[in-house]
Amino acid sequence: MKILLLRHAKSNWDGNTDFERTLTDKGREQSASIGEWLLAQQLRPDRILASPAYRAKETIEIVADRANIERDKIEWVDNIYNAHPDLLYKIIQAQTVETILLVGHNPGIETVINMLDNSATINGMGTANLAIVDHEKRKLIKIVKP
Template sequence: MQKSKILVVLRHGEADFSFGNRTDFQRELNQNGLNQLSRIKELFEKTGVKLDKIVSSSSLRTTQTAEIIASDLPDSIIQFSDEIYEAESSILFEVISGVNDDINNLMIVGHNPGVSALVSTIADQGYLNMQPGMLVIIELAIEKWSHLGIGTGIVREVMQ
C-alpha cells in the first residue's frame, strides 16, 4: 500500500521592519510573531504529524521560526537553505524535489509570495494567501518528492 507524504508549509512569523544597517535578511521576529509561533507549535503538535525534516530559508526570521517549531526535535532535522530566501514557487518545487524519498513528513519554512503560490499550486483549489505565521498541512498523493506538482495534494489543515 502506498504511504502518502505530508508537506507542511509554514510562512515565517511576524517580523519587525529593518531599520538602520539591518537588511531584510536580518529582520527578526517581533513579540507578536514569537507568541503566534508558540501557539502554532502547540496546535501543530496536536495533529500528530511527526516531522522527518525541516528545510528553512536561512534568513533570521525564518531561522527563528524553524527553531521554535523544532525546539523539541533533534537539531539535525533542520536544514537551512539560502536558496529558499524569497524564492518563487518554482525554486521551492526544485528544493522539495531534491529531498530524499525516505523522508515522509517534510516542512518548508519560507517567504511570500513563494509559499502561497506553492500551496495554491499543489492543492489546485484557488489562491491561498498565507499570512505571517500561517501553517498549512498538505496530504500528498505521491511516493516520490520529485512527483510533486499541480493538484497532487489536498489541504488537510490550515493554522494561524
C-alpha cells in the same frame, strides 16, 4: 508524502536588511503557538528545510523547541530565501521522506500551495500560518493559524 509549509512569523521592519529582520514579540508567540499545535497533533516532520533569513530561523527554532523536534532535523537552505515558486516546488518534489516541513516566505509559500493543489486559491497566507498538503492526493488539508 505530507507537506507542511510554514510562513515565517511576524517580523520587525526596524531598519535592518531584509535578511536580518528579527521576530516581534507577537512573532515569537505565533511561533510558540504553531509548535504547541504540532506537538498536540503529534505531527513530527522527518525533515525540515528552512530559509536562513533570521526571521525564518527564529520561527523554526521556536517551533521546534515547543514541538520537541530535534534541531538536527533542520537544514538551512540558502536558495529558499527569495526563491521563485518553481524552485520551491522542485525542492519539495525531490524529497523522499514521509513528512517534510518547509519554512519560507511569501509570496512563494502561498504560490507553492496553489501549485500543489490546483483547486486551492490561497491569497494572503498570514505570518506563521501552517499549510498541510497531502502530496499524493494533491490536496490542501488545512491551514493552521496561530
